[in-house]
Amino acid sequence: MACIYRLVNRASMGLGLLGTVAIMLMMIHVTLDIIFRSTISMSMPATLEMVTRYYLITLALLPLAWVEWRNQMITVEALESLMHPMLIRLSDVLVSLLSAGVYLVLMVATWGKAMEQFQIGSYVMSLNFPMPVWPTYFVLPLSFCLAAIVCLIRIPLLASGASYPIDSQEG
Amino acid sequence: QARDLRLAPGVPPAHPAHTPLYTEFLNTLAEESDGRLGGQIMGTEIASLGNMRTAIRSGLVEAGLLLPAYFPADLPNFNLVGDQGLIGTNSLAMNGAVTEYIATCGDCQEEFSELGIVYTSTHTTDVYHLMTNKPVTTVEDLRGMRMRVGGPQWSRWLEYMEGTPVSTPVGETFEALSQGVIEGSIGSSADIISFRLEDAIDYLTYIGLGTFHSTTSHAIGQTVWNSLSPEDRKAVARASTRASALATKRWAYEMPAEADQVARDNGIEILEASEELVEETQRFAEEDLVYAAEQAESRYGVSDATAKLERFQGLVEKWNVIVEELDEDPEAIAGAINQEVWEKVDFTTYGN
Amino acid sequence: MSVEIGFYGIAALLVLLALRVPVALSMIVVSLVGITVMFGWSTAIGMLSSTPYEFIAKWTLSAVPMFLLMGFVCFHTGLTSGLFNAAKVVFRWLPGGVAISSIFASSGFAAVSGSSVACAAAMGRIAIPEMVKGGYKPSFACGTIAAGGTIGALIPPSILMIVYGVFAQVSITQVFLGGISIGLLTAISYSIVILVVSWLRPDIVPRKATDARNISAKQALIEIWPVMALGLLVFGGLFSGFFTATEAGAVGAAGAILIGLILRRLDRKAMKAALLETLSTTSALLIIGVGASMFTLFLSLSGLAGYITGAVTGWEPSYLQLMLVVVLIYLFLGLFMEPFGAMLVTLPVLLPVFELYDVSLIWFGVLLVKLLEIGMITPPVGMNIFVIKGVAGQYASLVDIFKGVTTFLIADIVVVALVIFFPEIVLFLTGS
Numbered sequence: 001m002a003c004i005y006r007l008v009n010r011a012s013m014g015l016g017l018l019g020t021v022a023i024m025l026m027m028i029h030v031t032l033d034i035i036f037r038s039t040i041s042m043s044m045p046a047t048l049e050m051v052t053r054y055y056l057i058t059l060a061l062l063p064l065a066w067v068e069w070r071n072q073m074i075t076v077e078a079l080e081s082l083m084h085p086m087l088i089r090l091s092d093v094l095v096s097l098l099s100a101g102v103y104l105v106l107m108v109a110t111w112g113k114a115m116e117q118f119q120i121g122s123y124v125m126s127l128n129f130p131m132p133v134w135p136t137y138f139v140l141p142l143s144f145c146l147a148a149i150v151c152l153i154r155i156p157l158l159a160s161g162a163s164y165p166i167d168s169q170e171g
Numbered sequence: 172q173a174r175d176l177r178l179a180p181g182v183p184p185a186h187p188a189h190t191p192l193y194t195e196f197l198n199t200l201a202e203e204s205d206g207r208l209g210g211q212i213m214g215t216e217i218a219s220l221g222n223m224r225t226a227i228r229s230g231l232v233e234a235g236l237l238l239p240a241y242f243p244a245d246l247p248n249f250n251l252v253g254d255q256g257l258i259g260t261n262s263l264a265m266n267g268a269v270t271e272y273i274a275t276c277g278d279c280q281e282e283f284s285e286l287g288i289v290y291t292s293t294h295t296t297d298v299y300h301l302m303t304n305k306p307v308t309t310v311e312d313l314r315g316m317r318m319r320v321g322g323p324q325w326s327r328w329l330e331y332m333e334g335t336p337v338s339t340p341v342g343e344t345f346e347a348l349s350q351g352v353i354e355g356s357i358g359s360s361a362d363i364i365s366f367r368l369e370d371a372i373d374y375l376t377y378i379g380l381g382t383f384h385s386t387t388s389h390a391i392g393q394t395v396w397n398s399l400s401p402e403d404r405k406a407v408a409r410a411s412t413r414a415s416a417l418a419t420k421r422w423a424y425e426m427p428a429e430a431d432q433v434a435r436d437n438g439i440e441i442l443e444a445s446e447e448l449v450e451e452t453q454r455f456a457e458e459d460l461v462y463a464a465e466q467a468e469s470r471y472g473v474s475d476a477t478a479k480l481e482r483f484q485g486l487v488e489k490w491n492v493i494v495e496e497l498d499e500d501p502e503a504i505a506g507a508i509n510q511e512v513w514e515k516v517d518f519t520t521y522g523n
Numbered sequence: 524m525s526v527e528i529g530f531y532g533i534a535a536l537l538v539l540l541a542l543r544v545p546v547a548l549s550m551i552v553v554s555l556v557g558i559t560v561m562f563g564w565s566t567a568i569g570m571l572s573s574t575p576y577e578f579i580a581k582w583t584l585s586a587v588p589m590f591l592l593m594g595f596v597c598f599h600t601g602l603t604s605g606l607f608n609a610a611k612v613v614f615r616w617l618p619g620g621v622a623i624s625s626i627f628a629s630s631g632f633a634a635v636s637g638s639s640v641a642c643a644a645a646m647g648r649i650a651i652p653e654m655v656k657g658g659y660k661p662s663f664a665c666g667t668i669a670a671g672g673t674i675g676a677l678i679p680p681s682i683l684m685i686v687y688g689v690f691a692q693v694s695i696t697q698v699f700l701g702g703i704s705i706g707l708l709t710a711i712s713y714s715i716v717i718l719v720v721s722w723l724r725p726d727i728v729p730r731k732a733t734d735a736r737n738i739s740a741k742q743a744l745i746e747i748w749p750v751m752a753l754g755l756l757v758f759g760g761l762f763s764g765f766f767t768a769t770e771a772g773a774v775g776a777a778g779a780i781l782i783g784l785i786l787r788r789l790d791r792k793a794m795k796a797a798l799l800e801t802l803s804t805t806s807a808l809l810i811i812g813v814g815a816s817m818f819t820l821f822l823s824l825s826g827l828a829g830y831i832t833g834a835v836t837g838w839e840p841s842y843l844q845l846m847l848v849v850v851l852i853y854l855f856l857g858l859f860m861e862p863f864g865a866m867l868v869t870l871p872v873l874l875p876v877f878e879l880y881d882v883s884l885i886w887f888g889v890l891l892v893k894l895l896e897i898g899m900i901t902p903p904v905g906m907n908i909f910v911i912k913g914v915a916g917q918y919a920s921l922v923d924i925f926k927g928v929t930t931f932l933i934a935d936i937v938v939v940a941l942v943i944f945f946p947e948i949v950l951f952l953t954g955s
C-alpha cells in the first residue's frame with residue numbers, strides 16, 4: 001500500500017511539475033512578445049493561442065490531482081469546529097467518494113470531447129496559420145482521471161485517520 | 172399551443188446579431204408557422220459563440236448563431252467561401268450569395284450533416300475599413316503597421332502590404348489600441364459603437380476590404396429539425412432569411428452611419444484610401460483567390476476548390492445585380508432569397 | 524416548475540457546502556443533476572464536456588497565475604522588509620507609528636501582490652515581532668497586520684478583481700483604478716483607528732515609538748528600491764502603453780524573478796516554493812470558476828435567476844435598501860466562506876439585478892472586493908487571521924487575534940458606507 005501512495009504522490013507531483021513548466025513558458029512567451037514588438041516590431045508567433053489553449057489549460061488542470069492529494073481544494077469550514085472528530089472522518093470519506101464520482105463523470109465527458117476533437121483534427125486560425133488545438137483537449141480527461149484516482153486511493157487513509165505522505169517528496 | 176425553441180445568439184442584446192437577428196426571427200417564426208412555433212432567447216451565460224457548437228449538439232440550444240470561422244476543422248467547405256471576404260462589396264448581396272451557395276453545395280451540406288446541425292441562412296457585416304492611430308491612405312503608410320485582424324484573409328492582406336497582423340481578442344481591442352500595443356484595427360466601422368473605439372482611434376480610413384459573411388444565422392440542431400414537419404422547416408428557413416436581411420440592414424447600413432457620426436463628433440479624421448492602395452488591394456484579391464483555392468485543396472482537403480470559388484463568384488455577381496434592382500430593401504431581398512433558394516429546396520429531404 | 528428546481532438546487536448547494544464538499548465540486552454536482560432533471564443526461568454531459576475548457580481558455584485569465592507568481596516571488600525573496608523600514612522613516616514620529624508604518628508598507632506591497640493572504644503573511648513575519656517588542660498589545664499587533672493585509676486585494680493588481688472582471692464582463696483596468704481609491708481610503712481609515720486607540724488606550728498602542736533600529740532616509744531608500752523598481756516597471760509600462768493590464772502580470776513576474784536573481788536572494792528553493800504556491804492557488808481557483816459558470820448556466824436555465832430579478836423588481840427596493848441587503852448578504856457569507864467561492868456563487872443571481880438597477884458594475888466590483896475582504900478577518904473562518912496565526916502564533920491565540928481585529932472592522936463598515944453613499948469616491952479615477 002505504501003508503495004502505491006508513493007506512486008500516486010510521485011505521479012501527481014510530476015503532473016504538477018509540468019504545470020510549473022507551463023507557468024514559466026507562459027511568462028517567457030508573453031514577456032518576449034512585449035519586448036520584441038516594442039523593439040524590433042515583431043510578434044512572437046501564436047501568443048494568444050499558446051497562452052490560452054496550451055499553457056493555461058495545462059497549468060490550471062494538470063495539478064488538480066496534486067491539489068486534491070494535498071487537500072488544498074477550497075471548502076467551507078464553518079461547521080468543522082462543531083463536529084466530532086469521528087464525524088469529520090466520516091464526512092472526509094463521503095466527500096472523497098463523491099469527489100471521485102464527479103471526477104469520473106468529468107473524465108468520461110471530456111474524454112468523449114477529446115476523441116471527437118482528435119478525429120476532426122481541430123485547429124484554430126492563428127493569423128494565417130492553422131494551429132492544431134486537439135492535443136490540448138486530452139489534458140482534461142487525464143487530469144480528471146488522476147484526480148479521481150487520488151480521491152479513491154486516499155479513502156482507506158481517511159477512514160483510519162492516518163496521515164499520508166504529502167510533503168515527503170518536496171524540497 | 173406553440174412549440175417553444177431555445178434560441179441563442181451568443182452575443183449580448185445590444186449586438187445586431189441579437190437585435191434584430193434573433194428578436195425578428197422570433198416574430199417572423201410565429202407568423203410563418205401560423206403560431207405553431209415560438210421560442211425563448213437565452214443569454215450569453217448559457218451559450219457563447221465559443222461553445223455554440225457543443226450547445227447545439229447537446230440539445231441545450233435548439234437554434235443558435237454558429238460562426239464557421241470558430242470551428243474551421245468542422246466546416247472547411249463553408250470556410251472556403253467564408254474566408255473570401257474581399258469578394259464582398261455589397262453586404263445584402265452577400266446574404267443572397269452565401270445562402271444560395273451553401274444551400275446548394277453538396278459538400279457543405281454533408282459537413283453540416285456530419286456535425287448534426289442544419290444550415291438556414293447567412294447575415295453579413297458591413298464592408299471592413301481601417302481604424303487607426305496614424306493616418307493611413309497609401310501602401311507606404313501601411314508598411315510596418317501593427318494592426319488587429321479578424322480573420323486569415325485580412326492577415327494575408329496586411330502582410331501583402333508589409334504590415335504586421337496581430338490577433339488581439341475582440342474584447343481587448345479598446346485596451347490594446349489605447350495602450351498603443353496595436354496601431355489600428357481592420358474591421359467593421361460599427362466596432363466604433365460596439366467597443367467604444369472613438370476614444371482609442373484618431374483616423375477612420377474608408378477602403379472597402381470586403382465583408383465578414385462566415386455566419387450561420389440560425390443553426391438548427393438535428394433533433395429539432397427531424398421533429399419538424401416540412402412546412403415548419405420551410406417556416407424556419409424563411410424566418411431566418413428575413414431576420415438575416417434585417418440584421419444586415421442594421422449592421423451594414425444603420426450602424427456604419429451612426430459610427431460615422433460618432434467618429435465625426437469625436438474629432439476622428441475621416442480619410443479615403445488612395446487610388447494606388449485600392450489598386451494594390453485589387454491585385455492582392457486576385458492573387459489571393461488562387462492562393463486560397465490552393466490552400467483549401469492542399470491544407471484543408473477541399474476538392475475542386477477553384478471550380479467552387481468560380482461558382483461562388485458567379486453567385487456574388489448575380490446577387491449584386493438583384494440587390495441593386497431591389498434598391499437594397501431588406502424585405503424585398505429576403506423575398507428574393509426565398510424565391511431563388513428556398514422555393515427550390517425540397518424540405519422533406521433538406522437537412523436530413 | 525423549473526424555478527422550483529432552481530430553489531432545490533440552491534438548497535442542495537448549501538447542504539453540500541455544509542458537508543464540506545469542495546466549493547467547485549458542489550456547484551458541479553448541483554448543475555449536473557439539475558440539468559439532467561430538466562433536459563436529460565446527454566445535454567448535461569454536453570455541458571460538462573465543454574465548460575471546463577471554455578471557461579479556462581481565456582486570455583484575461585492568464586493574468587491570474589502571472590500576478591500570483593509575482594507576489595509569491597517577492598514574498599519568498601524577502602523584498603517586503605525594505606518597504607516596512609521605509610514606511611517607518613515617514614511615520615515614526617506619529618503615535619502608534621510602527622503600526623501605521625506596517626499599514627502603509629502593506630499598501631506598498633499590495634502594488635506588487637495580487638492577494639491579501641500573501642500581503643498579510645509577508646508583513647506579519649516582520650512587523651508583529653517589532654510591534655510587540657515596542658510595547659504594543661500582541662493581539663492588537665496581530666489584528667493590525669491581519670486587517671492591513673486586506674489592502675493587498677484592494678490596491679491593484681488584484682486576483683479577486685480580475686476574476687470579477689472576467690465574470691461580469693467589465694474592464695479589469697477600470698476596476699483596478701477604482702481599487703486604488705478604496706485601498707488608500709482603507710489604509711487611511713486604519714491609520715485613524717490606530718491613532719484613536721493610541722490616544723484612548725496607551726496600554727494597547729504606545730504613544731511614543733521606541734524604534735530600536737533608527738535607520739536614515741538614505742538607508743531606507745536602498746532597502747526599498749527593489750520593490751519600487753518592480754512597481755515602476757509594472758505601472759510605468761502599463762501607463763506608458765508598453766503592455767496591457769493582462770500582460771502586466773507576466774512582465775511583473777519576470778521582473779520580480781530578475782530582481783531576485785540580481786540581489787542573489789532567489790535560490791532554487793525560493794523559486795520552487797513560489798512556483799508551487801502559484802500552481803496550487805491557480806488550480807484551486809480556476810476549478811471554482813468552472814463550477815460557478817456551470818452553476819450560472821443551471822440557475823439561468825431553471826429560470827430562477829430571472830425569477831429573483833422579477834421578485835426584486837416587484838418588491839421595488841430603493842437603491843439604499845438594495846445595497847443594505849447586498850452588504851448584509853456578503854457580511855454573512857464572509858463569516859464562513861472563502862471570497863472566490865462567495866463571489867462566484869452569488870454573482871449569477873446578483874448581476875442581473877444590478878443591471879436592472881443601472882448600478883455601475885465597475886463600482887460594484889470594487890465594493891464587492893472590499894466586502895469580501897472584510898470576510899477575510901471575521902470569525903469563524905478568516906483566512907488572514909489564520910495566516911497571522913501561522914506566521915506569528917507565539918504572540919496571540921486565534922481568539923485574541925479575532926478580538927484584536929474588531930476595531931478595524933468598525934473602520935471597514937465606515938468605508939463601505941462612504942462608498943455606497945458617495946460612489947464618486949471609487950468612480951472618479953475610473954472616469955466613468
Ligand code: NA
Pocket residue numbers: 632633634635636637638674675676677678679680681
Ligand atoms: Na494588490
Ligand code: NA
Pocket residue numbers: 857858859860897898899900901902903904905906
Ligand atoms: Na470570515
